[in-house]
Amino acid sequence: MGHEGAPVHAFVVKAEELPALYYMDEAHPRPIELEWINRGTDQPLRRTTVEMLLRTLFGEVRTPSVKKLHRSAGLRVSFRSERDRARFAKAFGEAVDDMHRSREHVVTAVFEKQETARKAVGRLTIEGVPEHAISMVWRASEYLAEKYEPIEGHSPPGIAGAIAGAGLAGAVLGVAILVIPGIGPVAVAGAMASQAIPSVAAVSSAIGATGGAVAKMLTDADVDGVSATLYEREIQRGRIFLSVNTDGVDIETDRIERILSNEGGKGSSTA
Structure with missing residues (x-):
């Protein structure tokens, strides 16, 4: 028409x-x-x-x-x-x-509990995966024990705060807390943290019909679109997303996949 x-x-x-x-x-x-x-x-x-x-x-x-x-x-x-x-x-x-x-170079998984995600991060670093290659995303309201207050002058979907405290937030240094409409506070840790703020702030669906802030953020970090959409749903349900960028990492991809799977990661794949 x-x-x-x-x-x-x-x-x-x-x-x-x-x-x-x-x-x-x-x-x-x-x-x-x-x-x-x-x-x-x-x-x-x-x-x-x-x-x-x-x-x-x-x-x-x-x-x-x-x-x-x-x-x-x-x-x-x-x-x-x-x-x-x-x-x-x-x-x-x-x-x-x-x-x-x-x-070609991103391995991803989702975890049910913060303990298993934290163990997976620890195991990856012991095996030689550098922290800068690891990223995590989760609903902050579900897992952060720390109380935080939004920074004045920042409104959704901008950054609401930034902390690096105990528990899961301390598993990987560098945590950004974003307020995302429809999901609420979302914590982004590790390699993805520095680019998460502009990704979320600029989000809009490609042609006005699809997409979400978290999915856009994940694709900006080289997670493929299908997985990004799936993981956005999982994060919204309170699960924890973890990814490893294997580009330049001297560990075989299948070894990283096995670590994530053995520690309880679901849906682990080379995205």
């Missing part, structure tokens, strides 16, 4: 490539219309079907009907001109390449 009879120039994003939108910068053209469709029939998907797609898109799927939906669904992104469509298509292609490259 066009706007006021004007021709519409469309580009279709495959459902499986949707996370690449996280990797696009702010300079690409903005669409005038978004619509989920069946790529085979070019027909719009029903609202209930779209809800099913989004609930299952980044999780493990076993049902044949849902697998078929994932293969056939696409997000039709419409523009006012062919020039805008072409510019978006080029930027999106580059974002897909960036997304695939990001999977």
